Amino acid sequence: MADEKKPGLFEKGGKLYWLHSTIDAFDTFLRVPGTVTAKGAHVRDGIDLKRVMIMVVIALVPAALFGMYNVGLQTSTLYGLDWGFWRMFFYGLLRMLPLFVVSYVVGLAIEFASSQIRGEEVNEGYLVTGFLIPLIVPVDVPLWMLALAVAFSVIFVKEVFGGTGMNIWNPALVARAFLFFSYPSSMSGSSVWVSKTWAGIPDVDAISAATPLAIAHEGAFDAATGAVGQYSFMDMFWGFIPGSTGETSVVAILIGALILVWTGVASWKIMCSSIVGGLLVGWLGQLAGATVLPCYYQLVMGGFLFGSVFMATDPVTAAQTETGKWIYGFLVGALAVIVRLWNPGYMEGMMLAILFMNTMAPLIDHCVVSVHTSRRAKKALNA
């Protein structure tokens, strides 16, 4: 099959050579390339970027599946529809599918076109980005907005820098930030987090389902039961709360985290230090009276854990040095909670914290490497 797709037509000098990146991409998707080593080591490890990226997608699957169920659950609960498990799940699946389709079609089209222009092979990075974006936006986001956000982020955050591996910011998060600042009414507030435009369900704006983060922001915390509004701590832990599709369930995210850490694709140092940073600032905030919530509530609400596990750990945009990863992760977690507690404008700080730390990551690395080289120089003087 793949052989028929790769006649001389697409080879150098062929009429359709300009399409070779696309053809290569499909061809190598189906079969591992038959290239042999030409210089350097004669044998190579079986790992390649396709494998690395597919591992991240696999790690995202539990959060995505739970998210789909939760989309149905929230709608069913809000409108008193009394659906069964499968109905909830399929409702969520059908609501999410268009988002995935738009995200992948728009993103991959741009990715393929840019690779074509650069004359390079198509990079696998978008496999992950395209899966992440639908999981971090409200399920009801209009598809044209999503398409616009994806196009903006892939073009201006990734391709202009030279593609995957060269970007400074996490493209999925920039897509979210683009929506957040361009179309705030579709991205924030208490009415966007539960799906409601569907046959048979009245499209009533007055019905609102605020996220626990928003409820807590209003100060509705019951210290006796530990509940935030109508949601108990365990609701938030399991993920039966409104929010972006992928971010609600701590359990599903932790399964993903386990896969990422086990395979070594994402840095456990960043995950751990981010959580420590969030807990520490959450605790200080409680001491200072900025919040009534115990610090560990910061972990189960909003996008904190999803960001720590899947976004902050992006190997391209995070710090590269091992010491740098500790610092970077800590500051991501700390900043996110600082924004939550001390900023009146935004309830959720994770997106901004990660994007800010993406910007700062090269500086952190620069400092770590400088300290290291000057220590080496000192050692040499003393030797």
Place this chain on the structure above:
Amino acid sequence: MSNNLDLKKGLNIPLKGEAAREVIKTVSAGIVAVKPTDFNGLVPRLLVKEGDSVLAGSPVMADKMRPEILFTSPVSGTVAQIVRGEKRKLLAVLVKADGKQECVDFGAKAPTTAAETKDLLLKTGLWGSLIQRPYGILANPDITPKAIFISSFSTAPLAADTDFTLGDSLLDIQAGVNALGKIAPVHFSVRKESYSSTPFHKVENVVSHLVSGKHPAGNVGVQISHIAPIQKGETVWTVSPLLVAAIGHIVNSGKLDLTRKVAVTGPAAEKPAYVYALPGTPVKEIVDVKGDVRVIGGNVLTGENLGADGYLGFFDDQITLLREGHEREWFGWAKPFRPKVHSSSWCYFSWLTPGKQYDLDTNLHGGPRAFVETKCFEDVTPMDIFPIYLIKACLAGDIEKMEKFGIYEVLPEDLALCDYVDPSKNEIQAIIRKGIDLMIKEMA
């Protein structure tokens, strides 16, 4: 006195085809090649012409810049052919062996001064065995190095077991070490894991080091970077134990004898074992190459693709045979299990079978990409450097940063495992080589 060096980072590639500890044949080659390309930084000047008769130890070429550095024939016979490549570049001098193996007599005498040692090495053609760091080039006889480093073992994939190949040459090694010790202090490292079985801990007049760890713990460069990192302006020399024994043999007997036990290894080797052979022996006289097989002089990480018509190199005591991996596997990257492919990454399941040895081929297993995953470089580089920063400095050709990030301490071989583990399939050794070449050019 001995110092301990326990290295935690590194990787042993589980390759099938380790040589059995027996010598199965002695190859007496009809034609032997002397290749200037074996020596980094050598601009050769030819000293013989076709038809000249030579003895083992007679000079056949010299360094153009420093004509006192001679390169000699390992066999007696007649010069059969001068092989030249593009722009008349000298590729090899082929000597037809007469089978008598008559040797030039250099006189069995232990050198007593640095000058005597240098003189001996220069005229016998063994000067080429000294590798000068930084840059890994032919040593300059006019300088005195800070130290001379010898690693008595190799941890490279399927490398010849020096306990077996050189265990009976202890007297020669001692004599070689004594001679080199006249030039500079000799550091000698012994493998800790085989301390009880190896004869090398008996070597005297050296600063000895006990080294343990996975590959590249046996690389002399990695050891130097822990023992005494090379600073700007410093030079050290390194010698392989194989050639220390050859130096010692000349000291003890006055005759050049480069015969060595060569490990024939690799998954495509029919019967992995040792053979006696001289450097410059045609590959096809050592192994029977059948099918689409790559013949590598040395190990799979740093060796040279000799081709079926190539000749064993001056430094080689190993030949590795690998199948060419042109086959294309359906959905290889997506399969949960790929039993034939090894990966040090836990994205595959090689970790389930830690003792398994793999029949690896030369497939690249992916396409070239930008650097994404970079911690894997640090995991296989037991040196006090940031590999990715050094690599990027080399790519950028930034001399100042290359210096800062440790270019003086590395040779491509020390970062060879980065080639192996990189999911983005970058050619790290080639990048480092380019950086070193730039340093040589700019610093000259």
